[in-house]
Amino acid sequence: MRLAHSIVSIVPGKRDRKQFIRETMFSLDQIVPWGRSFDEYSAIFSLADAEMAGRILGCGDGPASFNAEATRRGAKAVSCDPIYSFSKADIEARITTTYAQVIDQIRQNQNEFIWKAISSVEELGRVRMAAMQTFLADYPAGLAEGRYLNAKLPSLPFSDGEFDLALCSHLLFLYSQQLDAGFHHASLLELCRVAKEVRVFPLLTFGGTISPHLEGSVEMLREAGHHVSIERVNYEFQRGACEMLRIQRDDSNIKGP
Numbered sequence: 274m275r276l277a278h279s280i281v282s283i284v285p286g287k288r289d290r291k292q293f294i295r296e297t298m299f300s301l302d303q304i305v306p307w308g309r310s311f312d313e314y315s316a317i318f319s320l321a322d323a324e325m326a327g328r329i330l331g332c333g334d335g336p337a338s339f340n341a342e343a344t345r346r347g348a349k350a351v352s353c354d355p356i357y358s359f360s361k362a363d364i365e366a367r368i369t370t371t372y373a374q375v376i377d378q379i380r381q382n383q384n385e386f387i388w389k390a391i392s393s394v395e396e397l398g399r400v401r402m403a404a405m406q407t408f409l410a411d412y413p414a415g416l417a418e419g420r421y422l423n424a425k426l427p428s429l430p431f432s433d434g435e436f437d438l439a440l441c442s443h444l445l446f447l448y449s450q451q452l453d454a455g456f457h458h459a460s461l462l463e464l465c466r467v468a469k470e471v472r473v474f475p476l477l478t479f480g481g482t483i484s485p486h487l488e489g490s491v492e493m494l495r496e497a498g499h500h501v502s503i504e505r506v507n508y509e510f511q512r513g514a515c516e517m518l519r520i521q522r523d524d525s526n527i528k529g530p
C-alpha cells in the first residue's frame with residue numbers, strides 16, 4: 274500500500290491483514306493524515322452552488338478543509354471520521370511527522386498522478402498542507418459546534434434522511450484491499466439511510482484498477498431500490514480516477530426488510 278493515500282502506514286506481516294486493520298486503524302500513530310480542499314471536493318463531486326444550500330455530510334473527511342471552507346461560505350456541513358476522537362495537538366503532530374514521508378512517496382510514484390491542475394510535487398505539498406492547516410484552525414470551533422463528529426462507517430449516529438447529500442472521498446473503493454465487500458455494502462446502505470443522495474469518489478483502488486467491490490455494490494444498491502449512476506467528473510489526479518458513484522434514494526422504491 275502506498276503511503277500517499279494511506280490511512281494505515283504500518284502493514285502487517287504474518288498476521289491476518291483485516292484483523293490488523295480492525296485493531297489498529299484508529300490509533301493515531303498508524304494514521305497518515307492527508308486532506309483535500311473545498312475546491313477539490315467541488316470538482317471531485319461536481320458540486321453545484323445550489324447543492325451547497327442543503328445539509329451535507331462529509332464521511333471520512335479527516336483533515337480535509339471541506340467543512341471549514343463550506344461553513345465559511347454559509348453551508349451546513351457535518352464531517353464524521355474516527356480521527357476526530359483525537360485532539361488538535363495530536364493530529365497536528367501526526368501531520369508534521371508524516372508529511373515528509375508522504376511527499377517522498379509521491380515523488381517516487383509521480384507517474385501514477387496527472388500533474389495538470391496541480392503541476393508539481395512541491396505544489397501538491399503546499400496545497401495539501403494549506404488545506405490541513407485550514408482544517409486544524411477550524412477544528413476546535415467545529416468540534417464545539419458539532420460539525421466534526423467522531424463516528425465511523427458502517428454505522429453512523431444520524432437519523433434517516435438527516436442530510437440532503439453525503440460525500441465520501443478517498444475511503445470507500447480506494448481501500449478495497451483493507452475493507453471487504455460486506456463493509457462496502459453495509460457502508461453504502463448506511464450512507465443512503467442518512468442522506469437523500471450519496472456520492473463516492475474515486476472508484477479505483479490503489480494501483481489504478483477499478484475496485485473489485487464496485488460492480489457488486491452497484492448491483493446490491495439497485496436491488497435495494499436505489500437509482501445508481503457512474504458519472505465522469507472534471508477532476509483527475511490519481512491517473513484514471515475521474516468518475517464518481519452517484520446514488521439517489523427513491524423512497525417509493527426502497528424495499529423493506
Ligand SMILES: C[S@@+](CC[C@H](N)C(=O)[O-])C[C@H]1O[C@@H](n2cnc3c(N)ncnc32)[C@H](O)[C@@H]1O
Nearest residue numbers: 308309333334335337354356425426442443444
Ligand atoms: C485518505 S483519507 C481521506 C480524507 C478526505 N476525505 C479527503 O479526501 O481528503 C481517509 C479518511 O477516512 C477515515 N476513515 C477510516 N475508516 C473510516 C470509517 N470506517 N468511517 C469513516 N471514516 C473512516 C480516516 O480516518 C481518514 O481520515
